Amino acid sequence: MRKLNAGDAGFDAAFRAALDDKRETSADVDAVVAQIIADVRARGDAALVDATNKFDRVTLTAADLRVSSDEIDDAVKQVPVAQRDALAFAADRIRAFHEKQRPSDIDDVDAAGVRLGQRWTAVAAAGLYVPGGTAAYPSSVLMNALPAKVARVPRLVMVVPMPDGVANSLVLAAARLAGVDEIYRVGGAQAVAALAYGTATIAPVDKIVGPGNAYVAAAKRRVFGQVGIDSIAGPSEILVVADRDNDPAWIAADLLSQAEHDEAAQAILITDDAAFATAVEREVEAQLAALPRRATAEASWRAHGLVILVADVRDSIALIDAIAPEHLELAVADPDALAARVRNAGAIFLGRYAPEAVGDYVAGPNHVLPTARTARFSSGLGVLDFLKRTTFVGCDDAALRAIGPAAITLAEAEGLQAHARSIAIRLAK
Amino acid sequence: MRKLNAGDAGFDAAFRAALDDKRETSADVDAVVAQIIADVRARGDAALVDATNKFDRVTLTAADLRVSSDEIDDAVKQVPVAQRDALAFAADRIRAFHEKQRPSDIDDVDAAGVRLGQRWTAVAAAGLYVPGGTAAYPSSVLMNALPAKVARVPRLVMVVPMPDGVANSLVLAAARLAGVDEIYRVGGAQAVAALAYGTATIAPVDKIVGPGNAYVAAAKRRVFGQVGIDSIAGPSEILVVADRDNDPAWIAADLLSQAEHDEAAQAILITDDAAFATAVEREVEAQLAALPRRATAEASWRAHGLVILVADVRDSIALIDAIAPEHLELAVADPDALAARVRNAGAIFLGRYAPEAVGDYVAGPNHVLPTARTARFSSGLGVLDFLKRTTFVGCDDAALRAIGPAAITLAEAEGLQAHARSIAIRLAK
Numbered sequence: 066m067r068k069l070n071a072g073d074a075g076f077d078a079a080f081r082a083a084l085d086d087k088r089e090t091s092a093d094v095d096a097v098v099a100q101i102i103a104d105v106r107a108r109g110d111a112a113l114v115d116a117t118n119k120f121d122r123v124t125l126t127a128a129d130l131r132v133s134s135d136e137i138d139d140a141v142k143q144v145p146v147a148q149r150d151a152l153a154f155a156a157d158r159i160r161a162f163h164e165k166q167r168p169s170d171i172d173d174v175d176a177a178g179v180r181l182g183q184r185w186t187a188v189a190a191a192g193l194y195v196p197g198g199t200a201a202y203p204s205s206v207l208m209n210a211l212p213a214k215v216a217r218v219p220r221l222v223m224v225v226p227m228p229d230g231v232a233n234s235l236v237l238a239a240a241r242l243a244g245v246d247e248i249y250r251v252g253g254a255q256a257v258a259a260l261a262y263g264t265a266t267i268a269p270v271d272k273i274v275g276p277g278n279a280y281v282a283a284a285k286r287r288v289f290g291q292v293g294i295d296s297i298a299g300p301s302e303i304l305v306v307a308d309r310d311n312d313p314a315w316i317a318a319d320l321l322s323q324a325e326h327d328e329a330a331q332a333i334l335i336t337d338d339a340a341f342a343t344a345v346e347r348e349v350e351a352q353l354a355a356l357p358r359r360a361t362a363e364a365s366w367r368a369h370g371l372v373i374l375v376a377d378v379r380d381s382i383a384l385i386d387a388i389a390p391e392h393l394e395l396a397v398a399d400p401d402a403l404a405a406r407v408r409n410a411g412a413i414f415l416g417r418y419a420p421e422a423v424g425d426y427v428a429g430p431n432h433v434l435p436t437a438r439t440a441r442f443s444s445g446l447g448v449l450d451f452l453k454r455t456t457f458v459g460c461d462d463a464a465l466r467a468i469g470p471a472a473i474t475l476a477e478a479e480g481l482q483a484h485a486r487s488i489a490i491r492l493a494k
Numbered sequence: 495m496r497k498l499n500a501g502d503a504g505f506d507a508a509f510r511a512a513l514d515d516k517r518e519t520s521a522d523v524d525a526v527v528a529q530i531i532a533d534v535r536a537r538g539d540a541a542l543v544d545a546t547n548k549f550d551r552v553t554l555t556a557a558d559l560r561v562s563s564d565e566i567d568d569a570v571k572q573v574p575v576a577q578r579d580a581l582a583f584a585a586d587r588i589r590a591f592h593e594k595q596r597p598s599d600i601d602d603v604d605a606a607g608v609r610l611g612q613r614w615t616a617v618a619a620a621g622l623y624v625p626g627g628t629a630a631y632p633s634s635v636l637m638n639a640l641p642a643k644v645a646r647v648p649r650l651v652m653v654v655p656m657p658d659g660v661a662n663s664l665v666l667a668a669a670r671l672a673g674v675d676e677i678y679r680v681g682g683a684q685a686v687a688a689l690a691y692g693t694a695t696i697a698p699v700d701k702i703v704g705p706g707n708a709y710v711a712a713a714k715r716r717v718f719g720q721v722g723i724d725s726i727a728g729p730s731e732i733l734v735v736a737d738r739d740n741d742p743a744w745i746a747a748d749l750l751s752q753a754e755h756d757e758a759a760q761a762i763l764i765t766d767d768a769a770f771a772t773a774v775e776r777e778v779e780a781q782l783a784a785l786p787r788r789a790t791a792e793a794s795w796r797a798h799g800l801v802i803l804v805a806d807v808r809d810s811i812a813l814i815d816a817i818a819p820e821h822l823e824l825a826v827a828d829p830d831a832l833a834a835r836v837r838n839a840g841a842i843f844l845g846r847y848a849p850e851a852v853g854d855y856v857a858g859p860n861h862v863l864p865t866a867r868t869a870r871f872s873s874g875l876g877v878l879d880f881l882k883r884t885t886f887v888g889c890d891d892a893a894l895r896a897i898g899p900a901a902i903t904l905a906e907a908e909g910l911q912a913h914a915r916s917i918a919i920r921l922a923k
Contacts, residue, residue, distance in 0.1 A: 293871030430885035442722030456859035459844035
């Protein structure tokens with residue numbers, strides 16, 4: 066954990082260095098991934114089955130790849146009722162919020178008589194990658210699948226590896242609840258390749274979303290262009306801006322809620338009170354001792370934790386915008402006043418009773434958010450990620466006469482005579 | 495030019511092969527680009543000046559890089575009045591259409607008492623790459639800059655190489671008209687690196703848009719993550735769906751308006767009348783003879799031109815969606831009925847009096863559109879490309895009590911106890 070004081074000489078340089086802190090370890094997996102993708106493109110199901118059997122230690126045939134409806138029924142039955150209810154509660158809230166994100170179409174005729182508009186259509190098919198093993202989160206299934214369903218994607222395909230043949234019941238239950246249309250027990254670069262290029266068993270999709278390990282991330286980068294992809298998520302981050310009127314234990318709990326994700330996660334506190342900062346640090350140490358994921362959270366806090374002292378929390382806007390945090394908690398007296406001045410943040414949690422973790426599960430907005438300072442230019446996952454916009458222009462003879470001459474002038478100025486002629490030939494009638 | 499009949503045996507395979515037709519030549523420039531970017535990161539202005547002087551055959555110092563207001567004034571004066579008027583006419587129409595793209599914010603309190611919303615903010619700074627030389631199109635300056643201004647990007651920077659020191663007056667006039675804030679006479683990978691990482695002269699931006707050659711495209715791919723980028727544009731395409739009731743000369747002119755862009759451009763005609771198809775082909779040959787850019791248009795048409803005969807134009811939806819054209823002209827009796835069923839297209843031009851070229855200049859919607867079948871999952875440039883969404887969640891004590899318990903259940907099911915505790919510690923109060 067590092068501690069900086071915004072009033073110190075040398076703060077700017079130290080803060081810049083903290084921002085440039087490289088938290089991701091990028092394994093050199095690209096050559097392996099290229100080979101796997103080429104194999105799936107060339108041999109289809111046979112390659113997909115071979116890779117799956119090898120990496121997941123199973124003995125499947127192509128006929129086994131799809132998870133049957135009966136298997137999903139069985140999985141749903143294994144989920145305790147309280148968990149099933151909580152999933153349904155979360156799904157309803159996530160769906161309700163994302164319904165509000167549906168954009169409107171435009172269809173107007175302007176003063177020149179030109180009809181102009183745009184309309185949104187869903188991608189025809191989307192693929193959702195869900196990690197297997199410890200990072201298999203049913204909440205992420207909901208957060209990735211529900212925006213696609215709200216966007217009315219006709220075909221939503223999920224791939225999830227099942228190492229040693231073990232399925233995660235809660236993940237399958239979440240997929241059922243979200244309305245996923247097809248589920249395949251495949252993962253890694255081979256699953257991404259199958260979604261992008263298709264095999265006999267898995268028809269290709271147009272867009273692939275969802276988190277994965279370094280192999281999955283490399284595969285998504287490689288198939289981009291053939292299909293659309295979402296952003297490549299980095300380690301999680303939280304920035305808590307807290308004044309002295311908070312319970313240090315609450316703020317410490319919030320910092321640790323992100324630190325427990327990953328040793329590369331980063332938790333940052335900005336406060337205007339040195340004694341409060343010290344109290345939070347003490348609480349972090351105390352709470353670490355009781356955490357099941359102590360090793361992860363402690364490693365994150367020791368290596369990447371950051372406490373920044375400022376003269377006044379209201380002066381922290383420039384720091385917030387430079388950090389461009391994935392998650393921003395404003396545990397201050399007037400969070401709205403501060404939030405209104407923030408330009409760069411994935412999601413903002415307002416007030417002392419809005420811990421970030423409610424946003425991970427049940428608040429409603431998406432928990433797939435921009436990391437690694439990319440909130441400067443990108444947004445969290447949402448309905449728009451599964452839609453694309455088609456603009457349209459309609460002219461009759463009179464409308465073309467109104468706007469065509471200016472187009473001819475510009476086309477000729479650019480030396481594009483065929484452009485000009487395609488208009489002039491109609492005006493000459 | 496190839497000709498296919500949708501009724502023939504073997505059509506599907508021939509159509510698939512035509513879709514897979516690789517039109518782009520990808521020069522192996524990545525190593526050179528990596529070196530240039532590393533140099534600009536390490537040496538800043540000195541590297542930028544060295545590369546500019548070398549590639550553009552000039553002798554500049556860092557102090558010369560920025561184009562002065564006086565130079566822009568002089569450039570504006572050199573533009574003929576008719577062209578200036580046409581630019582202003584285009585800018586007004588493009589601005590008016592893009593104003594309609596501004597999305598609304600959301601700020602609601604739901605039944606559980608949870609405040610949920612999202613708000614859009616502009617990127618703090620955007621960079622616009624404008625090619626020098628023959629591909630310097632003032633219309634593209636308007637199409638890239640105006641959406642950024644409508645999005646209220648506070649700082650809009652343009653880079654445009656000036657080989658041998660020669661400026662394009664119309665490009666500078668378009669930049670002035672669009673409200674570009676800073677212009678630098680640099681190009682290539684060195685300009686992209688300067689925009690992404692900053693130098694003493696050019697402060698860094700958050701997003702880079704605009705077309706460029708293979709070096710620029712490779713540089714944009716490399717700096718992605720450090721900054722946002724728009725899509726990498728491929729060669730232009732047009733798909734014209736025309737019934738027999740069209741003038742073959744008009745349709746031939748439309749096909750050639752895209753073919754003249756680039757030898758790798760593709761023009762496709764779908765029609766239901768073999769005699770009409772033949773008449774269009776004859777017209778293409780006749781008009782080619784009179785075109786200033788004949789060599790380019792002819793090469794495109796010979797290598798990539800495609801005519802597809804169908805039994806009924808109303809049955810062409812599956813073909814259109816598979817082609818997912820950048821530009822789609824529907825020169826048919828009832829274009830709306832056909833357009834309503836199309837899922838994948840960048841822009842649609844409705845009816846016999848809407849040649850695609852009006853969309854390139856003056857209609858209003860953007861002319862930067864998805865190519866190479868990416869309209870299956872992506873959209874043309876627009877105001878949203880310069881905005882990002884921040885979601886927010888506000889809870890008071892009661893609201894957290896309403897939604898917190900379900901979040902605790904899910905966090906515990908996922909094994910994330912610190913997440914659960916950050917909520918439980920508040921509920922325990």
